[in-house]
Amino acid sequence: MRGEPAVFEEVFASAPNLEHLSPAARRVLATSASLFYRRGAAATSVRDITSACGLTPGALYNHFASKDDVLYVLVEHGHTSLEQRIAAALVDVEDTPLVRTSAWVRAYVMGHLVHPELAQVVRREYLHLSPARYDRIVRRRRALRHQLSELLRAGAADRNFDLIGGGNGAIRVAVMVLDMCSRTSEWYDPRRNDPPERLAGQYVAAALRLAGAR
Amino acid sequence: MRGEPAVFEEVFASAPNLEHLSPAARRVLATSASLFYRRGAAATSVRDITSACGLTPGALYNHFASKDDVLYVLVEHGHTSLEQRIAAALVDVEDTPLVRTSAWVRAYVMGHLVHPELAQVVRREYLHLSPARYDRIVRRRRALRHQLSELLRAGAADRNFDLIGGGNGAIRVAVMVLDMCSRTSEWYDPRRNDPPERLAGQYVAAALRLAGAR
DNA sequence: TTCAGGTATGAACGACTGTTTACCTCCTTG
DNA sequence: CAAGGAGGTAAACAGTCGTTCATACCTGAA
Secondary structure, eight states: OOSSOOOOHHHHHTOGGGTTSOHHHHHHHHHHHHHHHHHOSTTOOHHHHHHHTTOOGGGGGGTOSSHHHHHHHHHHHHHHHHHHHHHHHHTTOOSSHHHHHHHHHHHHHHHHHHSHHHHHHHHHHGGGSOHHHHHHHHHHHHHHHHHHHHHHHHHHHTTSOOOTTGGGHHHHHHHHHHHHHHTHHHHOOTTTSOOHHHHHHHHHHHHHHHTTOO | OOSSOOOOHHHHHTOGGGTTSOHHHHHHHHHHHHHHHHHOSTTOOHHHHHHHTTOOGGGGGGTOSSHHHHHHHHHHHHHHHHHHHHHHHHTTOOSSHHHHHHHHHHHHHHHHHHSHHHHHHHHHHGGGSOHHHHHHHHHHHHHHHHHHHHHHHHHHHTTSOOOTTGGGHHHHHHHHHHHHHHTHHHHOOTTTSOOHHHHHHHHHHHHHHHTTOO
């Protein structure tokens, strides 16, 4: 988790949501993500970023309006790709709460395991965005939570799930699942831990236990 | 979670692990915790801290060797009080894995809910301590995790628990429980959410589900 | 060939960083 | 009453921060 070089290059070189950015801008993003991951955004200076990609400080401002902009683009991209991953996982999936909940959780976990460094930066740093941007991100996070809690609610309604927490059960359990799953990005190391698919399977099983699936 | 005033005064004024500190030092700690919670330690300056408790910057150095020292004392204190809380919860508790696991989880959650701001600062900022101090804290966190995973292992051995994850099941489930529970401090708001005891009860139930308790 | 536009430079800006220093004012103790 | 230490102040330290600017380069189009 600390100190090892995180290679982001491929992630940003071929990201479908970032085609409009120049290669240099993507290199800035990749480097920023790696540094933000290791030291936090507040503790990373513009000079750190630019010197790590062979630039001088001023050059960054040819691609981004500010350092805050770099962080926002990162957080934006992280959320967009997670949302897309989940949406893709739900098309052509049997329309029962249990199956859809499983698919949803699996995609959510995979999103955090495939690029744990980016996922962690997103999760840790969105709090420090400017208020307007922060609000926008919070809304998207709430929307994700709402998706999951609605699946849980539906499952409880037809007695496939047995939720802890009474009337608030759907949200309560959704938060439990999201918190448990999103934290994987903080300790996951592909060299030490199980492959993502296997781990994701275990987290799906765990989520179903939390939901009280029969 | 953002912007509302967090009142730490009582926490530090009467903390049993901090008697050796002067009242002024405790006021510095209380203010630092509140500011670190809202903006993060890296984004909080010594002048922010001191001006918020009616001091000039130099005065801080009558009580702490450095700004890093302030953070370390906070993190130290947070861990110590959590460890004490858990230890206290386990004395005179029936010696069965299920009961002890329940007591352990309840204490762990309560530690995060009673002073969520402090808990969140501890969890978020210990990563940025100097390497030696970071290592010391990591060891203590591992020890906590070990306590829980041993309870789970014992419960699985006598077939009270049915753990996900095969051979690594005890650690896998322990991480799930710890991640799920420790994140409560990030969203818990005593004015909006259930009282701590009630919420802790729900999290104990959730942990037992994760452990596959019969 | 000329011109324009995107990109990089290196120096500079003022503001702010953590910390140190010299000095002052109390309160306590001998 | 004298001495001394604890705890406060104001000012300054050397760096670093994010950002701007005038300038230069390189590339592709007219």
